[in-house]
Amino acid sequence: MRRLRSVILAGLVAAGTFLLPAAPASAAPVNLAPSASPSASYTSPWENVAAINDGIDPPSSNDTVNRRWGTWPNTGEQWALLTWSQAQTLTSAQVYFFDDNGGVRVPASWRLQRWTGSAYADIPGTYATATNTYNTVTFAAVSTTRLRVLMQSGQGSVGLLEVKAIGEGAPQTGWNPPANLVTPLNEVWQHVESTYPNLYGFRNYGWDQIMANRGSINYCVRWDTSATVTAAQRDQIHAQLTRQFKKWMDVMAGHNGWPYSTVPLKVVGWAVRDRAQLQWSDNSVDIYVNDIRENAPQCAEPCGRFFNQSGNYPNCPGGASHHYDMSLWLTSGFGGGAGGDWGQRIGSEYFMSNLNTDNVHILLHEIGHSFGLDDFYDWTPTGVGGFLMKAGSASQITEFDAWMFRDWWRHLRSRYGV
Structure with a gap:
């Protein structure tokens, strides 16, 4: 898998605007x-x-x-x-x-x-x-x-x-990884800090998006293929995306002050070259036709968080409720995957053939990138073997992946006042 970084956002250090979640009651x-x-x-x-x-x-x-x-x-x-x-x-x-x-x-x-x-x-x-x-x-x-x-x-x-x-469900407090993972987790975080100097200035990780929405996430699908899609297939795509995203959110439930037991995901739009490819007539999602960016259908930029870092969407048709935080970019013939603050890109054939698979491991890997997790092409932390973010060595979220994910929250949570 390869990680695509935002050219537009790589140098941004804008503070962003976040609505702080209400503190959860203990033992709620x-x-x-x-x-x-x-x-x-x-x-x-x-x-x-x-x-x-x-x-x-x-x-x-x-x-x-x-x-x-x-x-x-x-x-x-x-x-x-x-x-x-x-x-x-x-x-x-x-x-x-x-x-x-x-x-x-x-x-x-x-x-x-x-x-x-x-x-x-x-x-x-x-x-x-x-x-x-x-x-x-x-x-x-x-x-x-x-x-x-x-x-x-x-x-x-x-x-x-x-x-x-x-x-x-009294939340866990503090930082309590298993003893055997302390050293490799420290190695990973030291590597992240030394490799990405704008780590703390960047304000569009998946964490930022969820906190700005007060505990939810919106998606738009970029249907980068000539294939048609039925309403039933659309609903299956939405359901599978929801299930895969939830696997990462389940890692955080009840952990170290994370304020949400669930993080609802909503697909608000689809982008396509030809409206006839979408074989439904209901208005459950917004449809964007032949708006091309990167040689692929693009959901409306005025509605995308990638293009509107302030979190305001004054020119989005339908208003802020129709905004999208990330895109699921499904491309015909695309091998491997890519992920970043803008969303995830994987092969459309691969995704459609895995609509009922428990772990869509390429998508899971790319979602990890959207929250800041790194690739491990040329090194492996001490004492750990296969894990999802080391491409090709695991097909699901492992204990080490989960603790790397939690470690990002440990280092970023102070920016949200929780």
């Missing part, structure tokens, strides 16, 4: 499910148990866009499990059932169970089986490392779209 109720590892009694080969805690709210019980967990054709007693490395204090849970009105239906009955250390114990509560909504169960606080959703099938197999485990 938060969804702890995203930090758990999901597993299940059985998963249909075309479904994915990772769906149950990916943080995506389903549009309906028959969600055909986002990932789902289902057990077809298996019936009888089935379960889905969330497992944490440390005990969590839980006070309620919300369960969204998968029901396609066919082979997968809501269960005849279900219940929550906690792990006591030696066995699963039922959690008393009221268990509804409504479709197209979360079914909430509130209970007296329990401390456990595992939460299991146990279901008895009824008219068909069973499935889940999302599980939220609500509990006390």
Whole structure:
């Protein structure tokens, strides 16, 4: 992968304008499910148990866009499990059932169970089986490392779209990486500071964008290909981009004063050469036609943060809510990838062939660059092996990648007053 740096912004040291987030209350109720590892009694080969805690709210019980967990054709007693490395204090849970009105239906009955250390114990509560909504169960606080959703099938197999485990999420404080990572992390940061003299003056990292938006991110898609795209494909592209971006945001949830448990991503526009390539007529996104920059379709510059470092968008059609922070630039025939403050560029064929892949590793790597993470072409920090930002040595975010990411927040957080 190669990292493209902004020519326009490389020398900027503008202070920028940031709206500071409200300080989160200590021990506020938060969804702890995203930090758990999901597993299940059985998963249909075309479904994915990772769906149950990916943080995506389903549009309906028959969600055909986002990932789902289902057990077809298996019936009888089935379960889905969330497992944490440390005990969590839980006070309620919300369960969204998968029901396609066919082979997968809501269960005849279900219940929550906690792990006591030696066995699963039922959690008393009221268990509804409504479709197209979360079914909430509130209970007296329990401390456990595992939460299991146990279901008895009824008219068909069973499935889940999302599980939220609500509990006390007191943020971690300080800097506490594993002892074996202290030396390589220090080496990385010393390398970053010595290599990029404008490190602290630069004000358009992904961190800056999220903080300016008070906890969200907007994207525009540059459709740099002659291929057509349907509404269903558009929605799948949006969903996969959201899932990959969320993997980096999950690294930060509850860590060292990071103020957001989730960072919603919204695709606000598409840029294309020919409007006929986009085979939908709804107005869910803004459409930019034949505005060419770098020999590729460009989303409107007045709406782009790359072109408007002040964070104001007076000439953006539709106003600031239609602005985009980054672009997902999908280019036909493009090998490898590129990433920076402007967004990420990868091959359109590669991305379209990975719409249901758990880890789109080239995109994950390039998103890392958008937050400042460096490449490691010619050196490897002491004591670590394969990791995502060392291209070709890992296909997902590793523990070392996660701590490098957190280290950037440790060094930049003071600029936001948190």
